[in-house]
Amino acid sequence: MKKDTSKKIRTAALVAVFTVMATFVSCNKDKDKVVIITPDVPEEVLPAEVQDSITKYMDIYEGTTPPHLNGQFVSAPHMLIRASYDHSEDSTFYNDRYIAFVYSEENGLDFYGKQWDDSIVNQQGGYGAYYEEHISKMKITGTGDNFSCYYNTEGYPDGMYAKQSTIFSGIWDEKTGIIDFKVAVILVETSGNPNLEPKGSFRVLGDYDGVAEINNWMGKSSESRSCDSSDAFNMFRKKR
Numbered sequence: 001m002k003k004d005t006s007k008k009i010r011t012a013a014l015v016a017v018f019t020v021m022a023t024f025v026s027c028n029k030d031k032d033k034v035v036i037i038t039p040d041v042p043e044e045v046l047p048a049e050v051q052d053s054i055t056k057y058m059d060i061y062e063g064t065t066p067p068h069l070n071g072q073f074v075s076a077p078h079m080l081i082r083a084s085y086d087h088s089e090d091s092t093f094y095n096d097r098y099i100a101f102v103y104s105e106e107n108g109l110d111f112y113g114k115q116w117d118d119s120i121v122n123q124q125g126g127y128g129a130y131y132e133e134h135i136s137k138m139k140i141t142g143t144g145d146n147f148s149c150y151y152n153t154e155g156y157p158d159g160m161y162a163k164q165s166t167i168f169s170g171i172w173d174e175k176t177g178i179i180d181f182k183v184a185v186i187l188v189e190t191s192g193n194p195n196l197e198p199k200g201s202f203r204v205l206g207d208y209d210g211v212a213e214i215n216n217w218m219g220k221s222s223e224s225r226s227c228d229s230s231d232a233f234n235m236f237r238k239k240r
Contacts, residue, residue, distance in 0.1 A: 040062045040141060041060060041062065041141060041148060041150060041167065044152065044165070044188065045150045045152065045165040045167060045186075045188075046060065046150075046165070046167065046184075046186070047186065047188065047200060049200055050084070050186060050200055050202055053084065053202070054184050054186070054202060054204060056082075057081050057082050057182070057184075057204040058081075058167075058169050058182035058183075058184060058204055058206070059146075059148075059169055059180070059182070060148050060167065060169060061141060061142040061143065061146040061147055061148045061169060062141050062142070062143075062148070063141055063142050063143035063146075064141070064143075065142070065143050065144065066140045066141055066142030066143065066146070066147040066148075066149075067142065067144070067145050067146075067147055067172045068103040069101035069103050069109060069140070069147065069149070069172055070101060070102060070103050071100065071101060071172075071174070071177075071214060072098075072099075072100040072214065072215055072216050072217055072218055073098075073099050073100070073177050073178055073181070073212040073213060073214060073215055074096050074097065074098050074099070074212060074213060074215035074217060075096065075097040075099070075181055075183075075205075075206065075207040075212040076096040076097075076207070076208075076213075077093050077096075077207070077208040077209075078093065078094045078095065078096055078097040078115075078205060078206075078207065078208070079091060079092070079093050079094065079205060079206060079207070079208045080092045080093075080094060080203060080204075080205050081182070081204045081205060081206055082202075082203065082204045083202075083203050084200075084201050084202045084203070085197045085198065085201045093208070094115075094205065095115055095116040095117070096115070096116075097113070097115050097183070097205070097212075098113060098114040098115065098215065098217045099111070099112070099113050099168070099212065100112040100113070100217070100218055101138075101149075107136070107137065108136075108137040108138070109137065109138045109139075109140050109149065110134070110135065110136050110137070110138065111133070111134070111135040111138045111149070111151065112132075112133065112134050112218065113132065113133040113134075114130050114131070114132045114133070114217070115130065115131055116128070116129075116130055116131075117129060117130070117131045117231065117234065119234050120231050120234070131231050131232070135151045138150070138151055139151070145171050145172045145173065146170075146171050147168075147169065147170065147171075147172060148167055148168065148169040149167070149168050150165060150166060150167040150168070151165070151166055152164070152165050152166075152188070153165075153166065153232045155230040155231075155232060155233060156230060157193060157195070157196065157230045157233045157237070158193055158195050160190070160191045160192070160193040161189065161191045162187070162189055162190050162191060162193060162196060162233055163188045163189040164185060164186060164187050164188055164232060164233060164236070165184075165185070165186045165188050166183065166184070166185050166186075167183065167184045167186075168181075168182070168183050169181075169182050169183075169184075170182065170212065176211060176213065176214070177211050177212050177213040177214045178207075178211065178212040179210065179211055180206075180210055180211075181206055181207045181210070181211065181212035182204060182205070182206040183204070183205050183206065184202055184203070184204050184205075185202060185203045185205075185235065186200070186201075186202040187199060187200065187201045187202065187233075187236050188200075194238075195237055195238055196233060196236045196237060196238065197236045197237075197238060201236055203235060
């Protein structure tokens, strides 16, 4: 006698559908909750062609249980560890890099940054201003106290579209700061801009002594500042 398997197949299919629906609902029962965890760093942030080169100089942490980062820090002395397009710049010291992370269940992870840049035109028409950043709902990966978080910046230097990514990595210690603090900045797209370094160029920077220490810098007033996204590409402009 031939067995009727169609009923079993239909039943299994329905079970599978309901399982998927239940999972979807459970993950979205609070539609206002911000999802900040991603399983890995996407290629639009860390292109495959530069991944091996960058991970020689900094760890990229993956995982879905990163720390809930909160705090203000400074990388000082802030040092260029590697420039892919000009190794003569390696081990160059830069102006202090101020960073802050603010995490909440409602809003996810917000990032604030500030760094003095002598090449930026300030409000008085001279040169020298703070380049400031604020990124809402920043993506983060990691496990335990290890983390990597990242964002993309888009702009039109010289009127041509360009995109770069920024990745921070380290080990968060609430009493000390961020241990083994590193940051990679990658030129993801240039649109063939002749005034920028080639697409795929990158820099890896970090704290010279290895720890971005706690520093409550956000409550302090600062000099004139710039928020022009095109300024973010100054580090990749070719020397004239």
